[in-house]
Amino acid sequence: MVIRVNFDDRFENDYFDGADFDIEFDEASVSAEPFFEYDNKRCSCSFTGHRSLTPEETRSLVPKLKSTVLYLSSLGVKEFHCGGAIGFDTLAATVVYDLSREHTDIKLVLELPYENQSKGWNETNRRFYDFVKSKAHEINIHGENPKNREQAVKLLLSRNRLMIDKSHYCVCYLKDMNAKKGGTAYTVNYAKLHDLQIINLAGGESPLTTHGKSLI
DSSP states (O other): OEEEOOOOSTTTTOOOOTTSSOOBOOGGGSOSSOSSOOTTGGGEEEEEEOSOOOHHHHHHHHHHHHHHHHHHHHTTOOEEEEOOOTTHHHHHHHHHHHHHTTSTTOEEEEEESSTTTTTTOOHHHHHHHHHHHHHOSEEEEOSOOOSSHHHHHHHHHHHHHHHHHTOSEEEEEOSOTTOOBSHHHHHHHHHHHTTOEEEEOSTTSOTTEETTEEOO
16 A cells, blocks of 8 residues: 655754755754654554665674564564665565564555655665565655755655654664764654664664663
8 A cells, every 4th residue: 555645844944964865963953742643653663774784784684673573563563664765774674574474463664755765776776675665565655756855855854753753663773873963863863852762783782672771
């Protein structure tokens, strides 16, 4: 099922760097109140992570993702929201889909910033992306195709905030939890602002540890 989501201009004045995607989180520029009220928030999780993964990182992340998704499912989380970007997003989406074949209450929801997100990607990444789209239980498209980089960044940030507003948990792959710059850092800091349970799969921490405390 494909759903198109229309935004108003609430985020018109949010900070973003139109020159590149090295945006910086500025707490003063975003509301501490969620933009989107979601009835299934307690049953929802969002993913965010770096776009560039080495083969070694990919191999190590797969079992961590599987154990984390299954653990959250045991807590009643049924909706797993993925942005569909290159790297961690599509890896997470693939793991969720794979688990959903056996655990039929697990649902993969793709939150796409705009329809042609994969424009300019290489063939391998596009095929991976198309596979994930074909297996999603639900696809939400958050805006029209952008006419320039500035519009693309605005849609990406809006999509990221809405995913967090929908979720009680945020599973991330962020190598520096104190970082302020970058799309992943922006999303994780927004999740912190809204008191989500954050599970970081980077570094030596247990994948089932958040803010230094075990979730089990």
